[in-house]
Amino acid sequence: MSEELSSHFLDLAQDALLKSFWRRRSLLAFLRRHRIAENFLAGWDTSESKRDFLARLFPKLESIQKGSIVIRKMATSLAEQVKFPDLEGWEDSVDKIEAATEAVGFTGTGDLTGANAMLAALADNGGPTETMEPLAGSDAIDAGVAAGSTFDQRGEARTVDDPGVPNEATSDGTDIGAFETEVPCVLTCPTDVTVSNDPDECGAVVSYTEPSGDNCGTVTCDHPSGSFLAVGETTVTCTSTAGPSCSFKITVNDAQGPTITTQNKILWSPDHMYRTFNVSDFVTSVSDNCDASVGVSSVRIVSVSSDEPDDSTADGLTLNDIVIGGDCKSVQVRAERKGDSNGRVYIVTLKVSDTSGNVTTTTARVSVPSSQNGAAAVADAPSFTILGGCP
Numbered sequence: 001m002s003e004e005l006s007s008h009f010l011d012l013a014q015d016a017l018l019k020s021f022w023r024r025r026s027l028l029a030f031l032r033r034h035r036i037a038e039n040f041l042a043g044w045d046t047s048e049s050k051r052d053f054l055a056r057l058f059p060k061l062e063s064i065q066k067g068s069i070v071i072r073k074m075a076t077s078l079a080e081q082v083k084f085p086d087l088e089g090w091e092d093s094v095d096k097i098e099a100a101t102e103a104v105g106f107t108g109t110g111d112l113t114g115a116n117a118m119l120a121a122l123a124d125n126g127g128p129t130e131t132m133e134p135l136a137g138s139d140a141i142d143a144g145v146a147a148g149s150t151f152d153q154r155g156e157a158r159t160v161d162d163p164g165v166p167n168e169a170t171s172d173g174t175d176i177g178a179f180e181t182e183v184p185c186v187l188t189c190p191t192d193v194t195v196s197n198d199p200d201e202c203g204a205v206v207s208y209t210e211p212s213g214d215n216c217g218t219v220t221c222d223h224p225s226g227s228f229l230a231v232g233e234t235t236v237t238c239t240s241t242a243g244p245s246c247s248f249k250i251t252v253n254d255a256q257g258p259t260i261t262t263q264n265k266i267l268w269s270p271d272h273m274y275r276t277f278n279v280s281d282f283v284t285s286v287s288d289n290c291d292a293s294v295g296v297s298s299v300r301i302v303s304v305s306s307d308e309p310d311d312s313t314a315d316g317l318t319l320n321d322i323v324i325g326g327d328c329k330s331v332q333v334r335a336e337r338k339g340d341s342n343g344r345v346y347i348v349t350l351k352v353s354d355t356s357g358n359v360t361t362t363t364a365r366v367s368v369p370s371s372q373n374g375a376a377a378v379a380d381a382p383s384f385t386i387l388g389g390c391p
Contacts, residue, residue, distance in 0.1 A: 069128050144174040277332075279350065
């Protein structure tokens with residue numbers, strides 16, 4: 001079914017056609033170029049005026065399939081005229097050309113004269129005829145009036161008012177000409193995102209503002225906001241149904257150190273002899289949210305302190321009460337305490353790290369009670385500390 005054109009548009013097109021051609025043969029040549037049927041043109045006899053003939057032609061075109069397209073094409077051709085050779089050489093040529101110029105729209109209120117239309121070359125842009133697309137910055141963009149039209153010559157929707165282009169004072173946001181430019185989709189992704197892992201997870205649920213944009217349609221991201229992302233770097237790509245896409249990176253850092261569970265030890269009797277303890281004697285379990293390789297064997301002894309001097313009264317004549325193994329996986333402590341005090345407490349500081357560089361330190365105790373009466377040794381301030389030699 002043919003597109004319904006407004007009566008105002010039809011009146012303007014008919015008036016422009018009437019005033020652009022004075023000679024009968026010139027008007028016929030124009031109509032033939034626009035594929036008006038020869039049998040209809042043959043019915044125009046000399047007794048019928050141009051005005052009456054056109055008054056018959058336009059309703060006929062409106063009634064047939066694609067007739068509105070022909071009218072639009074003629075209107076476009078008329079509007080693109082800058083000279084009127086058929087009106088030259090007459091006594092009143094100046095008046096005729098002035099009337100035609102006004103009729104085709106070159107001197108109306110808000111019209112731009114001497115402007116650079118900045119049109120692309122004539123091309124098949126869709127629709128029944130070739131058209132010229134206004135380029136970015138063209139004075140034709142958002143400078144016209146729809147005049148009741150809802151489609152351009154290609155059959156695309158009109159009006160598309162570009163918010164980035166100020167409308168001319170007399171414009172409703174419609175582009176001048178046969179081609180209504182589309183507002184481009186500009187899709188902007190968020191800046192790169194960096195977060196820490198969720199507690200006890202090797203990753204995190206990451207939320208972000210999903211991109212959107214005018215004329216972008218539906219935007220879909222391959223990792224939607226609220227997705228769980230593993231530790232590391234993930235590239236998120238968001239694509240619009242209009243075509244443009246953008247991407248950004250989400251980095252989830254493992255910021256959680258390993259978990260160590262320890263137990264304490266008690267020494268009896270205080271015979272001044274060394275007792276050897278391995279890391280496995282203190283550490284019952286080690287786990288990490290990401291690094292499966294972390295275990296008890298990963299733990300090192302950082303330091304060992306004693307809350308009593310290395311040699312003091314009533315503790316035997318011994319030195320070097322603490323000796324840490326060269327691999328920092330064992331320690332020798334002497335089973336002794338001051339007989340006149342509240343017992344000795346060795347504090348063993350343990351350390352473990354994961355592949356992300358997170359470090360966890362914790363402590364375990366080795367106690368030498370003052371007596372066997374059941375009273376626990378009391379940990380006072382450290383008297384001296386021996387450091388392990390491992391990194």
